[in-house]
Amino acid sequence: MLARLALEPGDEEFYAEQLSGILVHIDRLQQLDIDAIPPTAQVVEVANTLREDVPRPGLDQADALANAPAAVDGFFRVPSIQEET
Amino acid sequence: MSDLTNLTELTIKEAARLLRLRSFSAAELVTAHAERIERLDRRVKAFLRFTPELWEKQAEEADRRIARGDLGPLVGIPMAVKDVLCVRGVETTAGSRILSGFRPPYTGTAVSRLFAAGAVMLGVTNCDEFAMGSSTENSGYHPTHNPWDLDRVPGGSSGGSAAAVAAGEAMIALGTDTGGSIRQPAALCGVVGMKPTYGRVSRYGLIAFASSLDQIGPFTRSVEDAAIVLDAMAGHDPLDATSSNRPNDVLRDFDAGVKGLRLGVPREYYDVEGIEPGVKTAIDMAIKALREAGAEIVDVTLPHTDYGLAAYYIIAPAECSSNLARFDGVRYGLCQDAQNITEAYERTRRKGFGTEVRRRVMLGTYALSSGYYDAYYLKAQKVRTLIKRDFDAAFEKCDAIISATSPTVAFPLGSRTQNPLSMYLCDVLTLGGNLAGLPGISVPCGMTDEVLPVGLQVLAPQWREDVALRVARAYEVTSGVKAGVAPIE
Known part of the structure; x- marks a missing residue:
């Protein structure tokens, strides 16, 4: 559901078997006693890089829409996002 | 200009010299590569698409620069670009059907810098979809074949880039390395491949796979060529907040040799499960050669290696x-x-x-x-800390770490696709470098009895590309093992 992958019949068994094999390997992490170890999210020293707050050009609208599967009036066009009431 | 075929076997350094001597023009150099691609790529399948309009324009511009006396080392050098790096107007798909037809509205920083340095783009190379894989068989388009044995994989995920350089179809190819995706295919195809320190090269314009691990790097046929390309790409970019503003000193002491350097051999890597005897023999010989060249070989340990994967x-x-x-x-x-x-x-x-x-x-x-x-993500991040500490401790005892790049040589197409874990194990010696953000290079270190290339990996502390390059260069000089074009005609 989270991943929006739309599994089809047969997919569940196929992936369940493969992912279980991978998870068995991954479960070796549970052997480690690491409660006191801090987590690492990134490994280099740069943090909170800021720049001057000055406007600069971004993508213009035509470039941004050039790859859109469907565009209308300068917007991306998508199917309805709400059920009609 | 004499024989067109020779032009595709040169290193960047040699080609740059001959371009200056007017032995041939940049236009002739790119034509020689286009002809070789035309002849061979039906079998190698390194490329997904070609950019003839771009290469004609860029080669003309390169010839003008050379005529003006421009001495830049990359002016007129033919280059292939992995399908994850955005080039304005050139279809870029990350090896995936989900991006078919996508033409980026901008060019990524690494590629722009190489264009500005005069490189000439030949086309876009194949890779595993979104760079996820170790054989290029996960491409949404087609597999690539190893130029040393067309029935085998080139490695991955940057397999098209490695194969293009190994087949003499490009002098430079760009790749990306998230768990080994430059170094492992470089090893399997017998070329040089380098992953820089995380933050050395801007990731702007790279289609992201795992943002805390991804780095862009070069494939070439010599260590010096890799250093030249890295030097041109590296450095701070305001468009990537993780890019570093450290001075770009990757070529410092390039030719200083290994005398007096301590090279660590981690026992967990040396005896890694599944390492093939032919690979081990080649690595033993490489260690011997480096020792004879004056390096001190020391035992080190990376105790959390078993948890890295x-x-x-x-x-x-x-x-x-x-x-x-x-x-x-x-x-x-x-x-x-x-x-x-x-x-x-x-x-x-x-x-x-x-x-x-x-x-x-x-x-x-x-x-x-x-x-x-x-249970999973937080724990993995803690193990990442332990792996980084393992490397920190090892680098107190040595200046660089050496090992095989891959436990195996190139394997037959189709032999690992049914078992994802067996494919993941291809990266067991490289992914630690990504988790710890280290620079690493794979340099050819000979052939097995089946005439398949083996790669020697050199890992250095963060920001010490100069040390990794210096060791790899010393190995290349002392061993006489050179990355060459595969005998494919």
Whole structure:
């Protein structure tokens, strides 16, 4: 559901078997006693890089829409996002 | 100019010298590569698409620069670009059907810098879909074949780039390395491949797989060529907040040799499970050669090596599941129509993503979901700390770490596709470098009895590309083992 992958019949068994094999390997992490170890999210020293707050050009609208599967009036066009009431 | 075929076997350094001597023009150099591609790439399948308009224009410009006396080392040098690096107006798909037809509105920083340095783009190279794989068989388009044995894989995920350089179809190819995706295919194809320190090269314009691990780097046929290309790409970029503003000193002491350097051999890497005897023999000879060249070989230990793969296969899929959420059929790429938006997302992603990508997105969303976050993602991040500390401790005892790049030589096409874990194990000696953000290089260190290339990996502390390059260069000089073009005609 989270991943929006739309599994089809047969997919569940196929992936369940493969992912279980991978998870068995991954479960070796549970052997480690690491409660006191801090987590690492990134490994280099740069943090909170800021720049001057000055406007600069971004993508213009035509470039941004050039790859859109469907565009209308300068917007991306998508199917309805709400059920009609 | 005499014989066109020789032009595709030169190193960058040699080609640059001959261009200055007017032995041939940049236009002739690119034509020689285009002809070789035309002749061979039907079998190698390194490329996904070609950019003739770009190469004609860039080669003309290069010839003008040479006529003006421009001495830049990359002016007129033919280059291939992995299909994950955006080039304005050139279809870029990350090896995925979900991005078919996508033409980026901008060019990424690494590529722009090489264009500015005078490199000439030949085309876009094949890779595993979204750089997820170790054989290039996960490409949404077709597999690539190893130029040393066309029935074998080139490695991956940057397999098209490695194969292009090994086949003499390009002098430079760019790749990306998230768990070994430059170094492992370089080893399997017998060329030089370098992954810089995380933050050395801007990732702006790189289609993200795992943002805390991805780095862009070069494939070439000599260590010096790799250093030249890295030097031109590296450095701070305001468009990537993780790019470093450290001075760009990758070529410092390049030719200083290894005398007096301490090279660590981690026992966990030396005796890694599944290492092939032919690989071990080649590595033993490389260690011997480096010792004879004056290096002190020391034993080191990386005690959490056995947990690296497990941590990596949580962190990388977690980051990918988040990064790949943007492929929804709204702004670019494939779009499947439907009655409502949720169904459109699902049908688009169902049709556009291949098996390995779906597997990793599932794994990643699972590891990040509430209830499992602490058991998987947080734990993996803690193990990442331990792995980084392992390297920190090892680098107190040595200046660089040496090992095989891959436990195996190139394997037959199709031999590992049914068992994802066996494919993941290809990266067991390289992914630690990504988790710790280290620079690493793979340099050819001979052939097995079956005439398949073996790669020697040199890992250095963060920001010490100069040390990795210096060791690799010393090995290349002392051993006489040179990366060459595979005997394919």
